[in-house]
Amino acid sequence: xxxxxxxxxxxxxxxxxxxxxxxxxxxxxxxxxxxxxxxxxxxxxxxxxxxxxxxxxxxxxxxxxxxxxxxxxxxxxxxxxxxxxxxxxxxxxxxxxxxxxxxxxxxxxxxxxxxxxxx
Ligand code: HEC
Numbered sequence: 001x002x003x004x005x006x007x008x009x010x011x012x013x014x015x016x017x018x019x020x021x022x023x024x025x026x027x028x029x030x031x032x033x034x035x036x037x038x039x040x041x042x043x044x045x046x047x048x049x050x051x052x053x054x055x056x057x058x059x060x061x062x063x064x065x066x067x068x069x070x071x072x073x074x075x076x077x078x079x080x081x082x083x084x085x086x087x088x089x090x091x092x093x094x095x096x097x098x099x100x101x102x103x104x105x106x107x108x109x110x111x112x113x114x115x116x117x118x119x
Contacts, residue, residue, distance in 0.1 A: 025079045025109050025112055030110065033107075033113050033114030044056045046059045047060075047061035048062045049118055065118045072089075072093060074093065086101060086103065087105065
């Protein structure tokens with residue numbers, strides 16, 4: 001009985017954990033991030049909510065990205081990893097089709113903040 005209760009409580013916690021995964025990036029600005037990702041052309045390869053054109057399909061849609069637990073299905077979707085991914089994806093995953101992007105660390109943090117608004 002007690003075990004069943006513990007298991008029930010544990011699964012409740014796991015649930016709460018998943019639904020509230022606010023990923024906050026200190027000092028980053030999502031609005032600036034949107035401007036950066038428009039400037040460098042992320043949408044040539046991705047559909048990105050908030051960007052009307054282009055809507056590339058090579059890299060897939062980033063709609064709902066904040067809710068995903070993995071980046072590209074294999075890296076933890078955490079701020080530091082995402083920022084590095086945005087600047088230099090091949091450094092994390094040599095075989096990836098996503099090229100290194102010409103953005104600074106600060107710009108990558110802003111872009112990441114924008115991606116974390118996509119629910
Ligand atoms: C030349 C095409 C290309 C460009 C430009 C590009 N990407 Fe990607 N991106 C990809 C591809 C292909 C993948 C899938 C990578 C994989 O699975 O290894 C990807 C994956 C991603 C992912 C992980 C998506 C997921 O489903 O987990 C994110 C986030 C991302 N890109 C954001 C960006 C942002 C932001 C920019 C601009 C700074 C950008 N990409 C520019 C091709 C591109």
